[in-house]
Amino acid sequence: MIVCVAVVGHQNNPLYIQSFTDGDDVLKLHHIVHCSLDVVDERVAVICNYWNVELVLYGCVACSYGYLTNTKVKFILVTTDLDVRDADVRNFFRRFHAAYVDAVSNPFHVPGKKITSKTFAERVSTIVKSFGLSSAG
Numbered sequence: 001m002i003v004c005v006a007v008v009g010h011q012n013n014p015l016y017i018q019s020f021t022d023g024d025d026v027l028k029l030h031h032i033v034h035c036s037l038d039v040v041d042e043r044v045a046v047i048c049n050y051w052n053v054e055l056v057l058y059g060c061v062a063c064s065y066g067y068l069t070n071t072k073v074k075f076i077l078v079t080t081d082l083d084v085r086d087a088d089v090r091n092f093f094r095r096f097h098a099a100y101v102d103a104v105s106n107p108f109h110v111p112g113k114k115i116t117s118k119t120f121a122e123r124v125s126t127i128v129k130s131f132g133l134s135s136a137g
Contacts (some may be wrong), residue, residue: 002019003079004021033064054132
């Protein structure tokens, strides 16, 4: 189950962060996202600015996966499932990236600012709900 997704700009500024839990663990999820960003930055520096979908943090409570776009925008996925198929994660990030591109292509969106589009939020919720159901997008 996905508990949190985040979009972080190329200067590590949060553009969108959404948790999908009912509890009071929002702060803990934000901490996991920020720790994941440290790992992503570390790995990008080592492998010459090219990085794709990869398990970033693995713990007994949650796992996080990261994806770096070619414009250096980072997507972070936090899940409580400790055994997730790579195909499901790649499919999630493919669909999430498409939703992000549509949101920032809006002529009223200011580049580098938080994403406030209700359509984007609804689309993300749909993608999250369908996570792991099939590999087809």
